[in-house]
Amino acid sequence: MIPKNHPRYESLMTRELIVGGIKQGITSTQGLIAQGRGEAFDYLIGEKSTEYALRAEKVAAAKLLLAQKPVISVNGNVAALVPVEIIRLGERVNAPLEVNLFHRTQERVTKIIAHFQALGARNMFTKSDALIPGLGHERAKVDNNGIFIADVVLVPLEDGDRCKALVDMGKTVIAIDLNPLSRTAQCATITIVDNITRAVPNISKFAQELKDLEKEELQELVKGYDNKQILSQAVDEIKKNLESHILI
Ligand code: ATP
């Protein structure tokens, strides 16, 4: 048992969720390493949702509401960390979930789908009858009615290659990635540099606030969004935090 007053309670509990996901067979062992890399960056940005992350989260909510065919891509880490929250977000913005794995096995795909359905997900794309062009076969598999034809895709914790392939297909790609230097962060249309455990509830909250706005008002909100600027603010934040900790 991790005591609630432990200074790293949140972070340790998140690790427990990932370990639990591995035990359940929904998270890959490589998912542990991805989480570790994410944690390191979270430490450097101060383990908080910064102003630029909140800006990206609000624009992401607006983009999802404006989309014709939005889809939320989920993997083993998402399934372990924020399953209920991502189902709620999907319902708010009318975006079905689709399992899309880097280390894909049919067994794990089936388990993740069952995990989400047991938690109440009603709207999921479950076929793998299309291929994203330009990627190796297993990693490219998607649903012909889902990610393949989606106009806006939310891809939490995505791999850089696939993020680029989705952008190359002309899609608006919203990434959640704590590393502002990763290829995913650099190539996504909107990059949310925040922990998925904070980002998903934040996007949901914004979606709730924005859902009754007119289309034109949502478009106004999205106008002028500059992802390069968001990424450079994230790097500046890391620099600032490092400088304030230098011992002299
Ligand atoms: P890329 O392929 O985009 O260059 P990478 O190879 O460094 O990235 P991957 O293992 O492909 O990384 O994907 C994991 C990414 O997810 C990392 O950039 C990591 O920072 C991020 N990440 C891991 N856990 C979280 C989390 N809980 N919240 C947000 N981001 C996370």
Ligand code: MG
């Ligand atoms: Mg990668």
